[in-house]
Amino acid sequence: MKILVCISHVPDTTSKINFTENNTKFDTNGVQFVINPYDEFSLTRAMWFKEKQGATVTVVNVGNATTEPTLRKALAIGADDAIRVNMEALDGLSVAKQLAVIVKNGGYDLVLAGRESIDYNGGMVPGMLAALVDFNFVNGCVGMEVDGNSVKAIREIDGGNETLTTTLPLVIGGQKGIVEEKDLRIPNMRGIMMARKKPLNVVEPVDAMSATTIESFEKPAPKGAVKLIDADNVDELINLLHNEAKVI
Amino acid sequence: MSVLVFADSAEGKFKKSAFEVVSYGKKVAEQLGSNLITLTINANNNEELYTYGAEKVVAVSNDALTTFNAKKYASVIHQVAAAEGASIVILDSSIDTLYVAPLLSVALDAGYASNVVALPSATNPFTVKRKAFSNKGFSHTVISSDHKIIGVAKNSYGVFENPVAGTTVSFEATIADSGVTSEKVEKVTGKVTIADADTVVSAGRGLKGPENWGMIEELADVLGAATACSKPVSDLGWRPHGEHVGQTGKPVASNLYIAIGISGAIQHLAGINASKVKVVINTDPEAPFFKAADYGIVGDAFDVVPKLIEKLKAFKQA
Numbered sequence: 001m002k003i004l005v006c007i008s009h010v011p012d013t014t015s016k017i018n019f020t021e022n023n024t025k026f027d028t029n030g031v032q033f034v035i036n037p038y039d040e041f042s043l044t045r046a047m048w049f050k051e052k053q054g055a056t057v058t059v060v061n062v063g064n065a066t067t068e069p070t071l072r073k074a075l076a077i078g079a080d081d082a083i084r085v086n087m088e089a090l091d092g093l094s095v096a097k098q099l100a101v102i103v104k105n106g107g108y109d110l111v112l113a114g115r116e117s118i119d120y121n122g123g124m125v126p127g128m129l130a131a132l133v134d135f136n137f138v139n140g141c142v143g144m145e146v147d148g149n150s151v152k153a154i155r156e157i158d159g160g161n162e163t164l165t166t167t168l169p170l171v172i173g174g175q176k177g178i179v180e181e182k183d184l185r186i187p188n189m190r191g192i193m194m195a196r197k198k199p200l201n202v203v204e205p206v207d208a209m210s211a212t213t214i215e216s217f218e219k220p221a222p223k224g225a226v227k228l229i230d231a232d233n234v235d236e237l238i239n240l241l242h243n244e245a246k247v248i
Numbered sequence: 249m250s251v252l253v254f255a256d257s258a259e260g261k262f263k264k265s266a267f268e269v270v271s272y273g274k275k276v277a278e279q280l281g282s283n284l285i286t287l288t289i290n291a292n293n294n295e296e297l298y299t300y301g302a303e304k305v306v307a308v309s310n311d312a313l314t315t316f317n318a319k320k321y322a323s324v325i326h327q328v329a330a331a332e333g334a335s336i337v338i339l340d341s342s343i344d345t346l347y348v349a350p351l352l353s354v355a356l357d358a359g360y361a362s363n364v365v366a367l368p369s370a371t372n373p374f375t376v377k378r379k380a381f382s383n384k385g386f387s388h389t390v391i392s393s394d395h396k397i398i399g400v401a402k403n404s405y406g407v408f409e410n411p412v413a414g415t416t417v418s419f420e421a422t423i424a425d426s427g428v429t430s431e432k433v434e435k436v437t438g439k440v441t442i443a444d445a446d447t448v449v450s451a452g453r454g455l456k457g458p459e460n461w462g463m464i465e466e467l468a469d470v471l472g473a474a475t476a477c478s479k480p481v482s483d484l485g486w487r488p489h490g491e492h493v494g495q496t497g498k499p500v501a502s503n504l505y506i507a508i509g510i511s512g513a514i515q516h517l518a519g520i521n522a523s524k525v526k527v528v529i530n531t532d533p534e535a536p537f538f539k540a541a542d543y544g545i546v547g548d549a550f551d552v553v554p555k556l557i558e559k560l561k562a563f564k565q566a
Binding site for chain 2: 011013014017019026037038041091092093096118119120121122123124125126127128130131132136137138139140142152155156157158159160161162163164165166167173175176177180181182210211212213214215216217218219220223224226227228229230231234235237238240241242245247248
């Protein structure tokens with residue numbers, strides 16, 4: 001089984017979010033970048049398929065050279081090789097179109113991605129990619145098994161889970177549950193040394209227009225201070241929630 | 249140039265988000281001087297949507313669509329958009345719709361803006377405001393393609409009445425092959441889900457153990473709220489994973505979010521920040537959650553929550 005894992009290079013969750021150039025660019029100053037947490041769950045599942053079912057695992061990112069440390073980290077975790085499509089990621093559709101070329105040329109059976117990235121939160125690339133290459137698609141995936149060509153996948157729904165059956169080739173939009181948090185791997189020294197020698201191929205993008213453009217950013221309005229209520233006066237809380245906030 | 253809204257339902261009943269997207273779609277149609285078409289699938293009372301401005305409802309009824317299937321739903325929306333000449337499609341942000349929208353985007357070759365929180369600020373170029381960076385920022389995004397898809401973030405616009413004399417027509421959709429088959433649906437029944445709830449009562453490690461969740465459930469009952477928990481609590485197995493809210497868990501965008509014994513790690517806040525009013529009950533006055541909250545009580549949950557339940561019961565009866 002040939003697996004492709006899509007890796008987004010995103011600011012760490014604890015990053016302060018600021019904008020520069022008249023609020024048109026995200027300020028990367030002092031920001032630590034990581035593998036998108038949703039993608040990390042999917043990558044870890046791919047490692048399981050590699051170890052238990054003999055799959056090969058390629059990781060891919062659409063981005064400029066600054067994303068390479070993130071791809072190297074995925075290699076250190078255990079992916080076999082990496083591809084970087086040399087293009088600034090502009091919007092979901094244009095990224096999906098680049099990935100579609102990689103998927104078609106690489107003959108992958110299974111594409112594992114995260115449900116969404118924690119930077120732009122679009123939640124669109126996995127589904128768009130599936131539609132572009134005409135693969136089956138399961139989103140919000142919290143568990144999966146592959147047996148030959150058959151796949152059993154579990155997805156999260158409102159208030160529960162749904163079990164689905166489908167077949168390869170397949171795209172998965174994964175999230176926590178596809179592996180558990182405790183199964184996530186921290187690269188060890190040996191993995192980091194080996195990752196330096198693994199192939200990281202840079203390919204040039206195909207011509208694909210983006211359909212959306214970010215004109216500017218805005219920060220949320222600063223929040224007012226919390227109103228503290230005495231623990232012995234819960235009546236006051238009920239009063240405020242009813243008369244001021246009007247939520248009960 | 250019509251505007252098409254998909255009004256989602258479950259077991260024939262419209263979701264609250266259906267009324268929100270119809271309210272939103274009506275305004276977008278007015279901005280564009282265009283007409284509004286509302287698509288429903290296996291819904292029982294289509295005329296309910298007239299209250300929110302749905303002048304023309306296109307109703308699809310088909311047993312093959314009783315169980316949700318993303319590819320089939322995307323195909324039905326695509327067929328109706330084509331038949332009605334719709335260039336703008338408006339969707340909600342439920343788990344199911346987020347599964348459908350990217351498929352529809354490719355089918356229509358449409359630019360898709362998800363997490364939209366307000367009416368378009370301009371229609372030429374077509375500009376919408378979206379949440380980004382896990383609620384730590386917004387982007388103003390221009391959709392430049394001929395067809396456009398807008399995913400309205402839950403509870404961000406609101407429900408507005410705008411009664412019209414509507415009509416409902418039925419539509420025979422061709423059902424697509426899907427390649428994905430539903431085998432089993434396991435759902436908690438008789439409980440408000442986190443996605444649908446106006447109020448969410450959430451608790452963390454401060455509760456000390458799963459045996460203490462009785463009062464959390466009772467508080468949720470009194471408020472008609474869904475229960476949720478922090479990540480450590482679901483990792484410890486005190487509560488089911490489906491209750492975990494926060495960055496890697498379920499997102500919450502309720503009107504009222506009550507956090508009990510949760511310190512407010514940044515990953516937790518990223519997932520619940522879209523909630524309108526946040527109440528924090530915590531023994532530690534230095535807990536970071538107080539900085540993100542609207543109302544706070546510094547106190548012991550085991551002391552405050554029972555009092556709150558008692559007072560709320562009295563309030564509800566009054």
